[in-house]
Amino acid sequence: MRREFKRYSIYVSGFTLVELVIVITVTAIIGGISSTFIRHSVMAYVNSEAYYELADRADISLRRMSRDIRNALPNSVWVSPGGDFVEFIPIKAGGRYYQDDFGANSMRVMVENVPVTANDQLVIYNLGIPGSDAYDGDNIRTITTAPNANVNQLQFAGAAFPIPSPASRFYIVNGAVAYVCDLANKRLLMVSNIAIPSVRPANFNAANARVVVGDVTGCSFTYSQGVMQHTGVMTVQLELSKNGGVARLLNLINVVNSP
Missing domain, CATH: 2.40.30 (Elongation Factor Tu (Ef-tu); domain 3)
Incomplete structure (x- = not known):
């Protein structure tokens, strides 16, 4: 008795080299486009975080400065001709x-x-x-x-x-106190225990200097006396920069000079 064997056809399917190259190329293009959008989103988030951190630090520094200047001896607020520091007597x-x-x-x-x-x-x-x-x-x-x-x-x-x-x-x-813009070292300093009487501008003692805030890339003071010198307005501009974020704040401080 003869046995009959059935023949089975085996089909092997796959990618050709050309198809594989096309897939890799398309995937690379899509990945490049996606990474661009993701990168911009991540950088925007990092910059916004840096900005809010800088703005918060600058705001705290300006509030502290405002409190100190408002508690100054009448007619003792004095700004250097270059506007790089302000001196007063608490x-x-x-x-x-x-x-x-x-x-x-x-x-x-x-x-x-x-x-x-x-x-x-x-x-x-x-x-x-x-x-x-x-x-x-x-x-x-x-x-x-x-x-x-x-x-x-x-x-x-x-x-x-x-x-x-x-x-x-x-x-x-x-003693007197001064807030000094130290832009060379990117910081705002507070110098205390300045002897009175003193010659202006005073020779600041580095031992009595404390860093109020760092990452300072812009800083200036201006002072305008009011009518009959009973009031004055101190203008403080402060700029902080870090990790691509930049925070610029301007603060006006009313100074009562009634002695």
């Missing part, structure tokens, strides 16, 4: 004195708790003009009263004050 404490004591080296004050510490200085009627300028030493005296938190009488060294305050106001200070 107020530690203040109040009113008895007008009858003016002209002596000791005066009673109308407040119960006047904080006095070492090297504190007394200022009366600072107008920021010759004859009444704390920077020149005209109306600033070193307090000799022993440091105490409950002082009701202030004693000071030196001559009597030249001009009385019409409102009988006094201020206690302890």
